[in-house]
């Protein structure tokens with residue numbers, strides 16, 4: 001009984017079996033009961049009719065007529081006199097009649113009466129109808145109804161109910177087995193699919209089975225499988241990118257340290273190579289730090305602790321921090337903030353967000369351009385925009401820039417010092433705040449990043 005289809009079949013089958021048995025029993029009983037009632041009332045009616053006729057026209061001829069009327073059927077009639085002696089009888093075979101003689105002789109009822117009603121045991125059901133023409137001419141009209149036709153009827157009914165019950169049970173069993181198999185087939189498929197998933201085989205393909213609960217479940221499992229498959233590929237791609245990102249600076253480090261170790265090079269050259277080594281090591285350190293940050297965010301081991309602080313001072317401090325590098329590249333950095341409203345956020349994380357966006361604006365803008373940091377409040381939300389007139393992002397690449405290690409034109413970004421993690425970190429941080437980030441960018445003209453927190 002481990003299979004759900006077997007269980008379903010068994011439960012349904014038992015339920016219907018109980019119902020069917022009850023129904024058959026009920027019908028059987030009532031049909032027979034109605035038939036017997038009919039026989040009794042017919043017997044009593046005929047008996048009383050005969051009595052009426054006899055009282056009206058009491059004579060031997062009338063008696064003969066009464067006997068004639070019952071001839072050939074499965075009813076018999078016996079007429080007795082005052083002493084209980086039979087004066088007329090339609091019985092041809094007296095064998096049965098003798099059996100009932102004592103009963104007939106000792107009749108003393110003033111009203112019509114059923115004498116024997118036990119149709120199962122007795123060959124006849126019997127009723128007695130008293131008549132009185134005069135003091136001397138009285139007695140009983142005794143009616144006999146053979147029970148053989150009733151017994152035949154019961155036998156026939158038993159046979160028909162048996163056949164109907166048997167075939168319906170077989171048919172029901174077949175229908176339930178087929179139906180429960182059909183119903184549970186998708187479940188079995190889903191079970192197999194989840195087993196495969198747990199073994200790490202994500203190439204699961206479940207058919208679309210409609211919009212009911214099973215269909216929803218199947219859809220969810222399929223979605224889970226697709227997500228797991230995508231995550232697996234993403235993870236592999238990510239690991240390959242990390243390895244690649246780390247191997248490039250490492251190659252520089254090994255190459256330049258080998259060159260720097262040479263005895264024949266001048267002190268000036270050595271200093272230059274050591275400078276490159278220091279720069280590359282710094283970049284690696286930054287990359288590893290960013291990766292660690294991301295890993296922490298993915299594990300949800302970091303929390304945002306929101307507080308209220310004034311926008312003006314907060315953003316001005318950031319501008320002060322990045323100002324010198326913008327000046328060095330001759331980029332004008334403007335700050336627009338209408339009034340000193342309160343920001344509700346984790347100040348350290350928000351600083352990280354804005355610094356990253358400003359860093360990108362700085363990195364991807366040419367000299368003598370302008371970058372604007374604009375902040376304002378709208379319906380309890382803080383809206384922060386970083387607008388640049390830099391190189392912009394091609395439209396078909398915009399959707400990927402928040403992915404880890406994704407960079408537009410890898411060689412270009414690398415020459416600018418990017419590793420493709422900044423925006424992934426920004427997105428995670430913004431979402432941890434319950435906020436959103438949007439980008440608008442025209443390739444070659446500039447970009448606007450808007451954070452709503």
Ligand SMILES: Nc1ncnc2c1ncn2[C@@H]1O[C@H](COP(=O)(O)OP(=O)(O)OP(=O)(O)O)[C@@H](O)[C@H]1O
Nearest residue numbers: 360361364392401407408413418419420421422423
């Ligand atoms: N303001 C911008 N203008 C043009 N391109 C941008 C801008 N900001 C981001 N990008 C593009 O999106 C890519 C992803 O940005 P992201 O900040 O994640 O990485 P990165 O700046 O290259 O490196 P990192 O921030 O990790 O040092 C960048 O490589 C760059 O090609």
Ligand SMILES: [Mg+2]
Nearest residue numbers: 360418422423
């Ligand atoms: Mg960046």
